[in-house]
Amino acid sequence: MLPIAGILDVLDNYAFVRTSGYLPGTSDVYVSLGQVKKYGLRRGDAVVGAIRQPRESDAGNRQKYNAIVKIDSVNGRTLEENEKRPDVADLTPIYPDTRLRLEGTPDAQLGRAIDLVAPIGLGQRGLIVLPNHTAGTALLGELAEAVRANAPEAHLMLVLADAQPEDVTHLERTIRGEVVAATFDRPAEDQATIAELAIERAKRMVELGHDVVVLLDSLNSFARAYAQAQHTPTRPAHDEIDEFALGQLKKLLAAARKVENGGSLTILATAHHGTGIAADKTLLREARRVANSEIRIAKTRAGVAPVVDLAKSRTLNAGTMLSAEESSVLDLVRTALHDDDAPKRVFERIRATTSNAALLAEIQRSGGLA
Numbered sequence: 001m002l003p004i005a006g007i008l009d010v011l012d013n014y015a016f017v018r019t020s021g022y023l024p025g026t027s028d029v030y031v032s033l034g035q036v037k038k039y040g041l042r043r044g045d046a047v048v049g050a051i052r053q054p055r056e057s058d059a060g061n062r063q064k065y066n067a068i069v070k071i072d073s074v075n076g077r078t079l080e081e082n083e084k085r086p087d088v089a090d091l092t093p094i095y096p097d098t099r100l101r102l103e104g105t106p107d108a109q110l111g112r113a114i115d116l117v118a119p120i121g122l123g124q125r126g127l128i129v130l131p132n133h134t135a136g137t138a139l140l141g142e143l144a145e146a147v148r149a150n151a152p153e154a155h156l157m158l159v160l161a162d163a164q165p166e167d168v169t170h171l172e173r174t175i176r177g178e179v180v181a182a183t184f185d186r187p188a189e190d191q192a193t194i195a196e197l198a199i200e201r202a203k204r205m206v207e208l209g210h211d212v213v214v215l216l217d218s219l220n221s222f223a224r225a226y227a228q229a230q231h232t233p234t235r236p237a238h239d240e241i242d243e244f245a246l247g248q249l250k251k252l253l254a255a256a257r258k259v260e261n262g263g264s265l266t267i268l269a270t271a272h273h274g275t276g277i278a279a280d281k282t283l284l285r286e287a288r289r290v291a292n293s294e295i296r297i298a299k300t301r302a303g304v305a306p307v308v309d310l311a312k313s314r315t316l317n318a319g320t321m322l323s324a325e326e327s328s329v330l331d332l333v334r335t336a337l338h339d340d341d342a343p344k345r346v347f348e349r350i351r352a353t354t355s356n357a358a359l360l361a362e363i364q365r366s367g368g369l370a
Helices: 033-038 109-117 137-150 165-174 188-207 219-228 243-254 278-290 324-336 342-352 356-366
Strands: 002-010 015-018 029-031 046-051 066-074 125-131 155-163 178-183 211-217 257-259 264-273 293-298
Touching: 002 029, 002 033, 002 188, 015 033, 029 046, 109 137, 109 324, 109 342, 109 356, 125 137, 125 243, 125 278, 137 155, 137 165, 137 211, 137 264, 155 165, 155 188, 155 219, 165 178, 178 188, 188 211, 188 219, 188 243, 188 264, 211 219, 219 243, 219 264, 219 278, 243 264, 243 278, 264 278, 324 342, 324 356, 342 356
Parallel strands: 029 066, 125 264, 125 293, 155 178, 155 211, 211 264
Antiparallel strands: 002 015, 002 046, 015 029, 046 066, 257 264
16 A cells, blocks of 8 residues: 545546645546545545555556545544534634734735725635736735734635746745645646635635635636636637636635634635726626625836725725724724825825834824824
């Protein structure tokens, strides 16, 4: 016997344990649908088991993939324990009630601005709307470090489609979390697979009571991948999107939730606007219907750090995770942002204070931003 371990990917007629990550590889292990049903396996399960060691005499005629013959554990539990786990679809979703702060060092103004006008909670479905030609990878890298610093017990995943290979290497070496990526040289099917399998993996952890944070870049790339990966006689053009792709993306976002007396899945996904492509406009409109938090990034000059558009960023039902005092200060800020020069004054106050706690105390004492 040879031990194996990996993530289970269930397809239409068979399944594989992906032993080299989230994408297909030559060392993947075949699992029949009968075994999937027998052991109650689900897509995204972390499977540990064994295969028969191939004999040298079988080298010329053995099957392309080795078949699993023994399963030792699923998600770190025995098969008996695995049978009793709940299905995330049967758990009760509630409003996020635990704050996920993104404030880091005093110089990291991005996280502080988000905390101020669009608070994020564990279980949030957040949309980060970027101007055209603004890369989301570096921005999510900064947010990943903030998540790791403020919620070290949460499982962090950074999911990238159509990524630059060197960006992936940099993130793998610097991010203290799981980087799941398909570079631009991978086929469309692989781009779509990593999004689905990563979210399914996150759902399996939520079923076990864990908090998972997924940073996803970008919805535009995943939409194009879904459109091009379809096995149909006529596929959409590269700059088009169809109902199937929209449905898959909305399904990915809809997976985010806080479950009652359990774990949570937080998804913050980037999407671009102002691209001049009708499909991107449609995508953004549909994604907004699913998201319950929107963080708008203002258009800036090249080389300037991303800045949050304070007036256009907001979170629905933020009061469920804020104290009464925080809610009242947030209302003060929100009311003041209707003035044309208010965003400038807020950023001046952010730069002049060492933390949001100090800033909010100052706003509360003065009764506003004046």
